[in-house]
Amino acid sequence: MANMVRRHTTSARLWRGGLYTLLIVAALVYLLPLVVMLLTSLKPLDDIRAGGLLSLPSTISFEAWSKAWSSACTGMRCNGMSGYFLNSIAIVVPAVAISSFVGALNGYVLTKWRFRGANLCFALLLFGCFVPFQVVLMPMARTLGWLGLASSTGGLVLVHVVYGIAFTTLFFRNYYVSIPDEMIAAAKLDGAGFWRIFWRILLPVSGPIITVTVIWQFTQIWNDFLFGVSFAGFDSQPVTVALNNMVNTSTGVKEYNVDMAAAMIAALPTLVVYVLAGKYFVRGLTAGSVKG
């Protein structure tokens, strides 16, 4: 962007100055909640009672973080977030892996092994992207009951996989559409079959779209609250549900610093994933339009 000729009149400069000011203010407003959360989580309770959301802590203390992690009360239990954090991981990892894999396979079949009705099939799958969560709660609860998966980690994984396939299929289909069919034809002539072509030819060039899908699915499933609160058992509640329970626990003193630390803990994994892989996310979203 630096490589550009700009107008050098006074009014143009003023406009540009105004524009930057607006952008900076907007960015600050956007960042404010995070700053408040972080500051609050590091303050002792006395500082918080003294008021001043943005005041700096008198002493920096990680006590609230350690309490939130291991001993804060969520409802009846007082073991902190750690157990629920692990529950979330136990749900997210298999759900992301399975839904991404099935999505890749669907995308592969829908573009490279086309069958009669493939387009209709894809259109119906796409429909799944637009079904609101609330609609499926009751039928899903019954289904999980029949399958004997009610109130279990496995049940939640299944729900997220089913719900995620629509999105993952969309991502992979649109990516694979841009991969020339001649490449697949060449592999067929070389003697490779359905799975060989998938593993050896297609997956190795799917890096960008795998990244996009994994980030998307990870964020969706980690941040899910509704399915978690509806279908999880007492021992399989994800971190989002635990956070809600902790903040709503009404016994004793309201410890804002612990609440904030717990919220940070719950939000951290998606932040980390985005920071680590974010640039691939943007690249992957536009990958279809760039020649490979």
Next chain:
Amino acid sequence: MSALEIRNVDKTFGIEKVLKDISLAIDSGEFLILVGPSGCGKSTLMNAIAGLEPVTAGEILIGGDDVTWRTPAERDIAMVFQSYALYPSMTVRQNISFGLEMRKMPKAQREEAVSRVAELLQITPLLDRKPSQLSGGQRQRVAMGRALAREPQIYLFDEPLSNLDAKLRVEMRTEIKKLHQRLGTTIVYVTHDQIEAMTLADRIAVMRDGEILQLGTPDEVYNDPVDMFVAGFMGSPSMNFIPVTLVKRDAEYILRVLDEQDVSGTPLELPWPAAREVPALHEHVGERLVLGLRPEHFVEDEARMETVYDGTEIEVIATVVEPTGADTLLQARLAGHEVTVRLAPKTHVVAEDRVALRADLSRAVLFDGKTQRRLA
């Protein structure tokens, strides 16, 4: 036994017939080119041979075996694609050996095959590069290497040169011909470029609308076309088509060139050579026919002594002179009809000149104006 035989193959997409009763056979070591305008079915026919698309009816035999319902992998063929279709995640070496690996060839033999074709195509220094690090011409070579490594019964080339720039295309064309002469491979080659077809083929199949119009040697297709389409498609600049009326005077056939602009004047009359008479002409006396003369069937009257050239005298009016270096193309009006004439490069003709030419009617062809079929 033919290396490849196609028997009465039909292919329909919905209600559209893309291939109509195609039959042909080629011998081992033969170079067959399928040529035609886009949409003529040549690529569909190639995909049918490869097994990438099923045929609606008919049989395909490779080396005497009916392979109509075999998968591409089971057909013992290799194909070079227009887009090269290299595997982007693999090195050149892996690209070439992938097909061998799929066929469970032991590693030592695979490496031997890779170095053999790499040497043949002079791509040994590129073996550890990825396709994205190669130029168009190099990718083309790798794609050919991938096919050659397998040593299949038949090689299929689907417009392999059309993504290259003009200079490289000519170079690779020569290279493909050299390879064919050296290895004696059986090749089916699809192109829409009639020059590629003429220069490479042992035999050419000219296709249009899902049919083979003519199957013959380049010489036959060029000099002995079966109809106006083949005559017009092969050769650049294309054959001149001049509408004429067939007249019989005494024992001689005369072609009267119709001049729409100048109906009152004496029409130009060209005698049809007696040596080229065929009995069928008798039925067409008085009808409108089309005379086909290639640009090189003319020569400047004053140059004819040098070429020991005899022919019928005609006069044209030059409209555009296009020197190409090797020769000069002249766009001219012959009795009101636009024609292209190929002249010697040192001609002094300029636009608007009246030019005395000789037309070699002994090499001309005559078509029925209505059916467009060849008469003589």
